[in-house]
Amino acid sequence: MVIGSAKFYFIRIDVLSKCLWLTLKSFNLRLWVITILFLVLWLIDLLLHILFRLVDEFFYSDFKKVQIKEPVFIIANPRSGTTFLHRIISMDGERFAYMKFAHTLFCSVSFIKFYNLLSRFDKAIGSPLKRVMNWTESKLFKGWKGVHNMGFSQAEEDEALFAQMMQSSGIFVLFPFLNRIKNTHCLDCESETVRKNAMDFYESSLKRFMYATGSNKIYLAKNVNSTGRIQSILTKFPDARLIFIARNPINAVPSTASMFSAMYPLHSPALQKTDAEYREWCELSIAFYIHFDEVCKAFNQDKFLAVEYEDLVAEPIEIVERIYKQFHWNFTPEFREKLTLGIEKKRQYKSTNHYTLSQYGYSEKEIAERLNVIFEAFHFPYTSTPQQDSKNSVSSNEVIG
Numbered sequence: 001m002v003i004g005s006a007k008f009y010f011i012r013i014d015v016l017s018k019c020l021w022l023t024l025k026s027f028n029l030r031l032w033v034i035t036i037l038f039l040v041l042w043l044i045d046l047l048l049h050i051l052f053r054l055v056d057e058f059f060y061s062d063f064k065k066v067q068i069k070e071p072v073f074i075i076a077n078p079r080s081g082t083t084f085l086h087r088i089i090s091m092d093g094e095r096f097a098y099m100k101f102a103h104t105l106f107c108s109v110s111f112i113k114f115y116n117l118l119s120r121f122d123k124a125i126g127s128p129l130k131r132v133m134n135w136t137e138s139k140l141f142k143g144w145k146g147v148h149n150m151g152f153s154q155a156e157e158d159e160a161l162f163a164q165m166m167q168s169s170g171i172f173v174l175f176p177f178l179n180r181i182k183n184t185h186c187l188d189c190e191s192e193t194v195r196k197n198a199m200d201f202y203e204s205s206l207k208r209f210m211y212a213t214g215s216n217k218i219y220l221a222k223n224v225n226s227t228g229r230i231q232s233i234l235t236k237f238p239d240a241r242l243i244f245i246a247r248n249p250i251n252a253v254p255s256t257a258s259m260f261s262a263m264y265p266l267h268s269p270a271l272q273k274t275d276a277e278y279r280e281w282c283e284l285s286i287a288f289y290i291h292f293d294e295v296c297k298a299f300n301q302d303k304f305l306a307v308e309y310e311d312l313v314a315e316p317i318e319i320v321e322r323i324y325k326q327f328h329w330n331f332t333p334e335f336r337e338k339l340t341l342g343i344e345k346k347r348q349y350k351s352t353n354h355y356t357l358s359q360y361g362y363s364e365k366e367i368a369e370r371l372n373v374i375f376e377a378f379h380f381p382y383t384s385t386p387q388q389d390s391k392n393s394v395s396s397n398e399v400i401g
Contacts, residue, residue, distance in 0.1 A: 015171075076309075165198055241304070
């Protein structure tokens with residue numbers, strides 16, 4: 001459904017309707033309650049989003065003139081270090097503009113300006129609102145701690161923009177029907193109309209964000225789900241730069257399932273990890289690898305760089321320097337110092353999480369056979385291997401998040 005135009009607001013009502021119908025048919029009381037709460041919050045979000053965007057149209061219409069030049073997209077399979085790389089590159093604040101989680105909730109000029117004004121006022125009176133937000137974060141994101149650390153003021157992926165359209169696999173964290181609603185994980189696989197509407201809405205959102213925060217900078221995004229949108233992104237932004245992080249599927253596939261099914265014990269406790277609903281996330285991860293392999297051959301190699309997860313863990317500063325060299329950005333001594341200090345804080349964290357394919361009914365041999373082209377391209381071992389730390393390495397778990 002298009003409201004006004006796709007650039008103003010676009011929603012996949014067909015996806016939402018099917019999610020609600022499947023929920024109703026499930027006769028799962030817990031899922032019903034969570035779905036009702038979701039609908040209330042979704043409607044509030046929709047109305048506020050439309051309100052803020054209407055204000056933009058009347059008072060900040062110049063956002064439409066903003067050009068998104070040479071945006072940078074960090075993509076990968078889920079659980080492959082995109083958050084870590086995104087957050088350390090975003091330390092180069094003179095060069096890049098990046099979304100914080102709060103920005104993705106109502107991506108509009110008016111909301112971002114209001115949010116920034118409120119933040120300055122709060123700081124001037126001793127930060128009482130910040131303390132409330134910190135408490136809210138500790139409760140709201142408690143289940144993600146150590147898996148994907150989140151906060152309203154932290155650099156975050158822009159997936160909420162696609163989730164608001166119902167064009168995201170992320171919605172199936174709440175609705176365990178990933179395999180029953182096709183292509184929400186792969187915008188490239190959708191019809192031309194859906195692709196155009198979704199990317200028009202996305203581009204308009206980025207223009208609003210850049211207008212509010214500094215249109216002279218480069219937009220820096222990370223989004224694991226955009227692995228299924230690579231062609232759509234390059235069609236809309238032909239001068240985009242792509243960074244792909246490659247992680248051994250034997251490690252990434254079960255880690256993906258563990259993260260995205262974290263809500264399942266809450267709304268569907270009867271499900272077992274070997275059931276189809278859990279395995280769907282493993283299949284999603286496998287599909288992303290296959291899709292990347294199918295489309296990467298057409299990439300402009302001057303605008304693309306693949307790095308390996310193990311190298312990012314072992315030598316993060318060297319990997320960032322390699323990225324800067326590839327795209328002809330100036331890697332200054334000041335930025336190197338920022339990176340060194342920022343990474344130093346992350347070295348002491350040790351992971352207690354370990355995920356295996358067997359938990360979800362897969363074998364290493366099966367994954368190696370299905371994704372042999374990926375194993376050969378990146379020379380991955382055919383077994384799960386622990387991360388070996390070097391003197392400059394960070395915790396593997398910190399990088400995953």
